[in-house]
Amino acid sequence: MPFTVNAITxxxxxxxxxxxxxxxxxxNALGQWLREHAPRTAAHWPVEAMRALRDRVAAEHPQLSHDFTRQRLITLERMLEAAGDDIALVQPAFDVFFAARCEVEHYDDSLAALDRLAxxxxxxxxxxxxxxxxxxxLMHLFRFQLGAREHGAAKPAASIFHAAxxxxxxxxxxxxxxxDDIELDVLGAHRAGLRTCWINRTDQDGRQREWPRAQPRPDLEFPTLAALADWLDAAHSLETSPA
Known part of the structure; x- marks a missing residue:
């Protein structure tokens, strides 16, 4: 095995x-809910305007760069207030957004690969x-989930890697x-002293990103989690094979 892996983040x-x-x-789910429950807000803040407002909120509150939930709540409050709607609708509006945010569609290789890695x-x-x-x-496959919001700092800060x-x-x-992220994941983890694996998936045109030449390369690079699982299986086989 090229190097020992006792755990994966x-x-x-x-x-x-x-x-x-x-x-x-x-x-889209949030927009539909607003059209039903706060139509003035929906009319005043179409999707593009809502995105622009959220970007402004993020720029105005750099101390919340680790807290996407709080950024979204502030955005919703401003939207409702500007349109003259009840700001008590902030939480139910966020709940609708967050429920849809957790309805993900995994990459084709992800679920089977996570089973193998775990x-x-x-x-x-x-x-x-x-x-x-x-x-x-997916929580049954993980020992724990550590988010930037809970930790108080976001990747690439070394502290969140060390806490994990x-x-x-x-x-x-x-x-x-x-x-997948060069700076937040690979370089951040490298600077924190972890081993690194860059998941460099192909885009719709079958192309992959180029690694920036000036930066130290990751320990591993794969186009899928399945390829990482293959590597880990092979590495463990080498460890357990008779001398």
Missing amino acids: LDLDDTIWPIGPVLVRAE ARVPLAALSNGNADLSRIG CQQLGCDPALVLHVG
Whole structure:
């Protein structure tokens, strides 16, 4: 085995499922709910305007860069207030959005690969997003889920990686972090002392991203989680084979 892996931390969005379609459906569900329960808000804030407002809220509150939930709640409050609707609708509106945000469609390889990975080593979810693995139905495969909101800082901060390693009871050098984002996942985990795996999926045109030449390369690079599971199976076979 090239190096020892005693545990794996996994990014969620764009690693296990694509996040773009999820957010589109969630925004559409929210828009439909607003048309029924706060029509003035719905008329005043079409999807593009709602997205622009959320971006402004994020820019105005850099201290909330780790808390997408709070950013969304502030956005909804501003939307309702500007349209003259009852701000008491903030929470039910968010609940509709969040329910749809947790209705993900996994990449074709994800579920079987997660089963295989979890059979080999403990898994922990490590995400800047606010997806709920219990709602999604994957929590049984993970020891725990650590989000940036709960931790108080987002990837690529070393502290969130170290907190996950501590909860796993593993030295960072024995933990493999797996994710799609070059800066947040691979470089952040590398700087925190973890092993790294870049999930570099092909796009609709069959192309993959190029690794930036100036940056240290990940320990592993695969186009799917299934390929990572193959590598881990092979590595464990080597460890257990007779000398």
